Amino acid sequence: MISINNISKEFPGKIAVSNLSLDIPDGKIFGFLGPNGAGKSTTIKMLTGILPIDKGTITFNGVDFSKNPLKVKKQMGYVPDRSDIFLRLKGIEYLNFIGDMYGVPAEERETKIEYLTKTFGIYDALKDHIQTYSHGMRQKIVVSGVLLHDPDVWILDEPLTGLDPKSAYTLKEMMREHAEKGKIVFFSTHVLEVVEQVCDEVAIINHGRLQFKGNMPEMKKQFKENENLEKMFLELTQHG
Numbered sequence: 534m535i536s537i538n539n540i541s542k543e544f545p546g547k548i549a550v551s552n553l554s555l556d557i558p559d560g561k562i563f564g565f566l567g568p569n570g571a572g573k574s575t576t577i578k579m580l581t582g583i584l585p586i587d588k589g590t591i592t593f594n595g596v597d598f599s600k601n602p603l604k605v606k607k608q609m610g611y612v613p614d615r616s617d618i619f620l621r622l623k624g625i626e627y628l629n630f631i632g633d634m635y636g637v638p639a640e641e642r643e644t645k646i647e648y649l650t651k652t653f654g655i656y657d658a659l660k661d662h663i664q665t666y667s668h669g670m671r672q673k674i675v676v677s678g679v680l681l682h683d684p685d686v687w688i689l690d691e692p693l694t695g696l697d698p699k700s701a702y703t704l705k706e707m708m709r710e711h712a713e714k715g716k717i718v719f720f721s722t723h724v725l726e727v728v729e730q731v732c733d734e735v736a737i738i739n740h741g742r743l744q745f746k747g748n749m750p751e752m753k754k755q756f757k758e759n760e761n762l763e764k765m766f767l768e769l770t771q772h773g
């Protein structure tokens with residue numbers, strides 16, 4: 534389980550995340566929903582250690598992230614919202630780099646790379662530089678990199694944006710399988726429909742503050758009863 538305890542993040546003139554507390558359980562697909570600029574990416578960057586936390590703590594299975602970052606990061610796979618990384622590497626070089634970093638054995642690596650990249654339809658592009666990839670292809674190579682080392686915890690920032698419907702479907706199936714193994718899948722989206730399709734639990738954030746946390750039936754009930762959430766619901770569906 535991941536426990537986020539009262540974390541905050543302020544940029545000059547802007548409070549991006551304010552006193553956020555959240556428990557993310559094992560074995561569930563957990564959606565982190567909110568409109569553009571709500572604070573989702575900032576939270577995920579704190580969760581993955583990319584941004585320091587101003588205030589509060591994050592623990593992974595009881596281990597304080599700030600005290601043992603490497604131990605936590607080894608169990609974690611992260612797909613950022615913009616996959617514009619390692620552009621000078623060829624696709625295959627990137628995946629081998631990830632394989633080396635996480636110690637994926639050579640034989641297993643080859644089979645997995647072939648399976649994943651064929652599944653996502655980028656196998657033939659592995660010899661090309663990532664710079665030449667489209668947004669969707671970049672997203673797919675990063676997702677393949679995460680699945681290659683098969684971490685317990687998946688943290689995905691808007692993972693379905695830019696994926697074609699078949700790849701989006703495949704990734705959703707993979708998320709489900711991972712959760713069913715008792716692992717953690719935490720992903721952000723600004724699209725309500727995605728949450729309704731995939732999630733077991735959801736947290737809604739707006740203006741850096743947690744607005745709601747619960748399961749799908751509870752969320753629908755809240756949308757009907759709470760005027761602020763109802764307004765946000767309209768925004769989330771319009772953006773969808």
Ligand SMILES: Nc1ncnc2c1ncn2[C@@H]1O[C@H](COP(=O)(O)OP(=O)(O)OP(=O)(O)O)[C@@H](O)[C@H]1O
Nearest residue numbers: 544547549567568569570571572573574575576723
């Ligand atoms: N490095 C930064 N410097 C200053 N302000 C920032 C920085 N990063 C984010 N912000 C601001 O913090 C707020 C939260 O941004 P964040 O990217 O976390 O939102 P988000 O929910 O991920 O939005 P989106 O769905 O558009 O990606 C926004 O107002 C944003 O402009």
